[in-house]
Amino acid sequence: MSLLLLRELTAGHNGVPVVRDLDLEVHPGEIVALLGPNGAGKTTVLETAGGVLQPLGGTVRVEGQPVRGVQRAAALGVSYVREGRGLFTQLTVRENLQLRTHSRRSARRLLPRYPVLEALADRRVGLLSGGEQQLLAVACALSVEPRILLIDEMTMGLAPVAVKQLLALVREAADQGVAVLFVEQHVQDALRLADRACVLRHGELVAQGTTEQLAEQLEALHDSYFDMSLPHGRPATPPA
Ligand SMILES: Nc1ncnc2c1ncn2[C@@H]1O[C@H](COP(=O)(O)OP(=O)(O)OP(=O)(O)O)[C@@H](O)[C@H]1O
Known part of the structure; x- marks a missing residue:
């Protein structure tokens, strides 16, 4: 049974959909x-x-329970590392974990x-590298023992x-049963880590499958995907 289920999800900002009918x-x-x-x-x-956002249509469920609001999501075991990481940069690594x-x-x-x-426990987070900060953000997200990351x-x-x-840390969490999106x-990094992948374009799902299947589909999709590198180190062909 799926842990996280998005069904016919329409989502967006200020009532304007940017994602439509996503399963x-x-x-x-x-x-x-x-x-x-x-x-x-x-x-x-x-x-x-x-x-963080309410669905404009369709549903988001965690083990059958609807997700409504951040607190409800957290109570259902969802832990979210947002862009920007949500760390307290004036505090140390240890203090961030404590908080x-x-x-x-x-x-x-x-x-x-x-x-x-x-090794960096007493260093202020603002002084860490981007990679160290991202490791800490994921460690903080995992510290609450989420079911979904x-x-x-x-x-x-x-x-x-x-x-x-980072990939090793996320794989370890998944090996312990955490569902990761x-x-x-x-x-290339995504396909190295993921079991499956979904490709969105203009808010619609245009391809999905196991990483092997998707690698083939990505070749076919390369015209719309020219801003990303294809797997196996081959650059995507930009449009003429
Ligand atoms: N807070 C917001 N208010 C209004 N529109 C927004 C807001 N956030 C995102 N959008 C719009 O929603 C669309 C999808 O944005 P979103 O950030 O989900 O895309 P993305 O695939 O994550 O892009 P990127 O890879 O550039 O981060 C964009 O057209 C964006 O301008």
């Missing part, structure tokens, strides 16, 4: 990538799944799980070594 599900332990060009509606989907878990003890217990962060712009701007650590600009 998408994520099972426990599954990692699903949401791909598509700029403005396709990927963040809008995550915001609606995370309870998230409401407990010094939990933060102490959690830090050894993340050696990179443990939503991550926006997961690897944007990060160095390869940080991307590797993430937005990624970099198709």
